[in-house]
Amino acid sequence: MRLWSLHPKYLDSKGLVALWRETLLARYVLEGKTKGYNNHPQLLRFKKSNDSISTINQYLVEIYNEALKRNYHFNKEKITYNFEKSKLFVTNGQLDYEIKHLLNKLKIRDICKFNELKSNLVFDVHPIFIVIDGDIEEWEIQK
Numbered sequence: 001m002r003l004w005s006l007h008p009k010y011l012d013s014k015g016l017v018a019l020w021r022e023t024l025l026a027r028y029v030l031e032g033k034t035k036g037y038n039n040h041p042q043l044l045r046f047k048k049s050n051d052s053i054s055t056i057n058q059y060l061v062e063i064y065n066e067a068l069k070r071n072y073h074f075n076k077e078k079i080t081y082n083f084e085k086s087k088l089f090v091t092n093g094q095l096d097y098e099i100k101h102l103l104n105k106l107k108i109r110d111i112c113k114f115n116e117l118k119s120n121l122v123f124d125v126h127p128i129f130i131v132i133d134g135d136i137e138e139w140e141i142q143k
Contacts, residue, residue: 001026001037001042003022003026003042003043003046003059004098004102004126006125006126008063011066011102012113014110015105016067016070016072017072020060024078025037026056027060030052041140045137051083053080054084055083055088058083059126061081088128088129090137091131092134097136101143
């Protein structure tokens with residue numbers, strides 16, 4: 001499971017579809033609707049929020065909006081829209097790690113997307129995040 005801190009616009013088609021599915025799975029876990037993945041490290045930052053279900057639904061909205069821009073047909077009904085907006089923090093070290101991780105994936109999976117992004121000096125974050133100074137997040141499983 002990978003819940004990217006980066007804006008979903010940087011993901012290739014496989015990555016965006018995977019993010020949608022994995023975020024829906026993450027919401028089911030947070031809602032207690034599945035027994036698996038309960039202690040998955042990617043969920044820690046959502047669990048730390050004031051309302052993890054609202055926060056994950058807010059996160060889903062941006063994925064859905066990116067899918068719309070690409071004319072994908074994600075099911076809008078999967079999102080519960082009655083959430084209060086919130087913000088989560090992410091470290092610049094985590095972002096650097098995710099950028100490298102994404103570029104490595106794209107180099108193998110989608111060379112066109114890789115070539116489009118490889119010289120980017122600045123990457124936007126998912127709008128739910130505020131960037132703070134720091135190392136790679138403690139919950140990250142580094143490969």
